[in-house]
Amino acid sequence: MSRPPIPFTDRIARALPQIVVAPSFAAILFFVYGFIAWTGYISMSKSKMLPNYDFVGIRQYWRLFQMDRWSVALENLFIFGFLFIAVAIVIGCLLAVLLDQRIRAEGFIRTIYLYPMAISFIITGTAWKWIMNPSLGLETVVRGWGWESFRFGWTNDETLAVYALVMAAVWQSAGFVMALFLSALRSVDQDIIKAASLDGASPWKIYTRIILPSMRPVFMSAVVILAHLAIKSFDLVVALTGGGPGYASTLPANFMYEMTFRRNEIGVGAASAMVMLATVAAIMVPYLYSELRGKKHV
């Protein structure tokens, strides 16, 4: 009694999951990791106007970190990233809790909060640029009402421009965070809430002590999604402040674009891209590791 050989079609059938994943994975390997590797190499080359493969070591990184514009961009990324994520989560969370109070017209209000997500950063930036324009926008209107000292021309102030970016970005993303939190609130076990209110906990306590802590995974998802938006922010800067005044509100993505395409400094551009990627990896790799480790199959 010998084992029959496995039929060819069976072997194919068994390998189907891998076969199906293969093209997608290959595409990602090539278009993400291949390109990252390419950029990594270029960052150590003396590329100027066009890619060039002469190796120069870490010279481009050395130049990068001497550039004022880069330190401003990097600093802005940390300010912008931190504030954007924190404020969007606080407001998103607040809106979710407010909307969770069984109010009338919830669907309508939710749509109002969510719609900015549908709009491109280019349009968001342009619209807020008009509103923040001191002579055209809100500032004149409010001053016209008699509040003479009102200031809203953030985009025109080099110290405030980066906060203008934060505000517009939060405006766009807070609704999405709200949607995430709202859906999580809705899936909290109602029995726990009943038990807590029988124990005499106030609604405020119930939220802060029981419901919100139970939404840690959502919180993490929100942080990850917002972090990716922050790192990738490019269009918003272009449309809202143009990186200005001067280059006071420029972000790394804009820096990279400027160097690569405008200044014939592809090497420095690539180096800045690698630093950005390293920043992302520093945040994401531990997160992915902890997320996926817990879910290994038995």
Added chain:
Amino acid sequence: MASLTIKNAVKRYGNVEVLKGVDIDLEDGEFLVLLGASGCGKSTLLNMIAGLESVTEGEIMIGDRVINDVHPKDRDIAMVFQSYALYPNMSVGKNISFGLEMRGVPKKERDQAVQEVAKMLQMDHLLDRKPSQLSGGQRQRVAMGRALVRRPEVFLFDEPLSNLDAKLRLEMRTEIKRLHKRLNATMVYVTHDQIEALTLADRIAILKDGEVQQLGTPAEIYDRPVNMFVAGLVGSPPMNFIEATVVRTDSGYAAEVMVRAAGADQTVLLDLDAQAADVSDRVGRKIIVGLRPEAITQAGQKAGGDAQSFPSDIDVTEATGADTLCVLHWNGKEVMARVSSGYAQIIEGTMDFAVDMSRASLFDPETEKRLD
């Protein structure tokens, strides 16, 4: 219908060995229960039979066909899952007929087969419903129906009753037993519930850490457990394990136990003469005496000459209706005795108990293996 042979089946994930060489022979029409705690490898073994997990080493055969590399759909098996795994998007009828459809059975025959099975399981009125509209028991029936309709050579059950409440579980247990009788099919049934195992099985295989501890009929497993693990797993309340010193007596050997009686520890010698095991070389050393609660009962109850009786203090009693469980203190540990319900009024105090040492199992304290 067919026999099922498992030869030295090994399963490894990387370096972790989940099954360490399992051998089981199952005859045509036999009902095998795989019993063990979670993580013992019983579900893995079932999945390997089903073809849902690959076999690392060894062979699995249905009839005389090695099926290691045969696709699940070609193994002629059916499986009932713990969560029932009903397709939520399909009606009950579709759920049942899906397997036939996949095998290219014409629609007319499918409908007929579904009707038959539905009648057998008394659910013909449910055929158009979606699984979400069914109760737990009904879902269970659908899951059974889905397996039955294909008339496979081997039925596999993966803890099919554990999501049901106690009453339904009893009902369905009987139902499965009835089905087995009626179809006379080969069945493999995974459970962690020893009562299910004892009631359903022709033979039980007890698994621990990927190894079969004991394979035998329910009676063999119950009466002659090969080690303390098996002894502790089967039976409720579980077997009492009493650590005792072997002493020489006039007639032969005995196990010395301290029994709490009238508030003080009394030495009692449990006679080992009825035991097949040779304990002559263990005099002065410890052994484990395994006594099921029903082997300790009120004095005068047991007519057999083997029974010896002595007084013991009762700490707590638990009436179960049919009989009453008494908690005693032997060797400073709790020991369960089962007395008939007429004595249920006794709440505390001292009573004479009879011990049937012919039903005792002896274990080596080190290896925990049965001494025979």
Added chain:
Amino acid sequence: MSDHTYSPAQGQSVLWMRLLLWALLILFAIWFLLPAYVVVGTSLKDLEEIRGGSLLALPHELNFSAWKHAWNEACIGVRCTGLEPYFWNSVFMALPAVFISTLLGALTGYALTKFQFRGANMIFALILFGCFVPFQVVILPMAQTLGRLGITNTVYGLILVHSVYGLAFTTLFFRNYYVTIPDELVRAATIDGAGFFTIFRRIILPLSPPIIVVSVIWQFTQIWNDFLFGASFTTGGAQPITVAMNNLVNTTTGVKQYNVDMAAALITAAPTLFVYIVAGRYFVRGLTAGSVKG
């Protein structure tokens, strides 16, 4: 969570809480609506009115001429076609790209969760990291690749680009959703004799609408709103609407026509807005169903 019981003494404070709640809700609604109001309002005014009146003033009358102008009259470079042809460019780019990335994401998510082969988690982590690659990084190597493939400056090039970089997100969505579907369903279907694709088509896909909605909305929004790839990989008549809109806004002849610019912005945003307003409900529901629990 309003099913708590309150004593009568609390009645007063409940009322105040309710008022405060509504005040906050309305305040935020104003904040969210302000830009939309400004943009819509301005698009309906004529230039006189814009220069003379305040930004927040209501238009005197509904004047859709700016919309018409933006749609098929305004000049973009030397072509005075309005946004219309570019609108269709975007449609022909977005629909296939959304379809491909969603389908591939669903298949990949399905294969990675329901057939946990060796390295599946590693593959998922590697794919997921693709979400975070700043797109500026890929422009140059992508340009070379598109050139080799001979699809530079075509809609196919953009479809490829968006499908690939959307894949990371769609895989994330579907993977997190499929994790919540019991594996036993797939096992049952396997024993029933269904193959990989049959299970996908007959069992998994019918369970997927909530997450398909999420994926489609997300992808459609991302792809439709993309500017960088569109601006870098296409020129002239092949450009998507976002790029054309930017060109239109920057094509000025003498006076800046704010009303036309605003109308152009609205036309550009209309499809995604429509999707959110109509399907936003399902979007929230879909998030509940899967991606959140990850």
Added chain:
Amino acid sequence: MTYFSKALVSAVALTVAMAAPAKADPKAEVLHYWTSGGEAKAVKALQEAFAARGGEWIDAPVAGGGGDAQAAVLRARVLAGDPPAAVQIKGPNIQEWAEAGALADLSDVAEAQNWDAVLPQTIQDIVKYEGNYVAVPVNVHRVDWIWANPEVLAKVGADVPTTWDEFNATADKLLAAGIIPLAHGGQPWQDATVFETVVLGIGGVDFYRKALVDLDMDALGSDTMVAVFDQMRKMRGYVDPDFPGRDWNLATAMVMRGEAAMQIMGDWAKGEFAAAGLEPGKDYVCAPTPSEGGYLLNSDSFAMFNVSGADQVEGQNLLSELILGTEFQETFNLFKGSIPARTDVPRGEFDACAIKSMDDMVAAADGGTLLGSMAHEIAQAGAVRGAFIDVATAHFNSDMSSEEAVEKLVSSIKLAM
């Protein structure tokens, strides 16, 4: 492929190749960023002339930021091996693209049209690489212009200033009268435009050449440069607070409407005045920014990239011929506000500002005071220009001291070289 079909294919290919030059209709994809005002009209004129000669014009406008976005598209297309036929690039960028081997040789057209005879030497230097023409100059812009609204100036009894002291005095008077002295858009290149005119005015021609063209470190770090930044700080005070992000043509509109008195901008601003139907000398005046006979030159040009296909080559030749033809040079530059790149174009139609520009250019060329603009990528390309702009704009948009700005300038330029 069989031998036969191979032979067939090559035969066909040969026929096509031989037949093509005679038959192919000229075709050219033109990548440009002329989307605003007079520029848009000018490019339209070129397209019409091209079409009139049977050419198929594929328009590829990339709006925004003086070519910022176009730069990305161009690189993407070149790397993809599919460059547009004609691309609006200029200054040292032409040399760099030529060095990369991306540009086509236009010697044949140039010889046939006798370009050497009609183009000034400065322009020839810009568009030639190793002695061969690789680009076609379209025009010459003068950068160091002041555009003023005479009515507004009259309100404070002032004329267009001829020295920087006068400029400051006039501006202070305007401020006192509640008028914005300087219309300005806060984009880095606009800041740099003002910066270079101040360098030319305060430092003089030689200083400009040393600092901005030759990148002499002593000049860059000198006290003169400190004085330049001092003047820039003053200029900042003459600008209204809304300037960040404003497009240059909106600043020009402020002068037209009388909201502001002056704008420092290249003569493309004239295209805006013209488009609004205003006349030089009457509705607005033009005057060079204060300097000792300096002339900051900016020249737009189209570089012809290496393309395949006879129709595209034909299109490039036709385009080159048209662009440098007297007829187009005249119409185009009338729209655009600039002056022709070739010297033999009839002056009749041009306005006073243009005539002055033409005369000044000849004089400056003779006197050695003709200089390439740094802000507009004639004197410097990419990285160095970027470094200048960075410092100029950072200083202009903050309260950085002049000394600190000079320090930054020196270190940034060193880094970029």
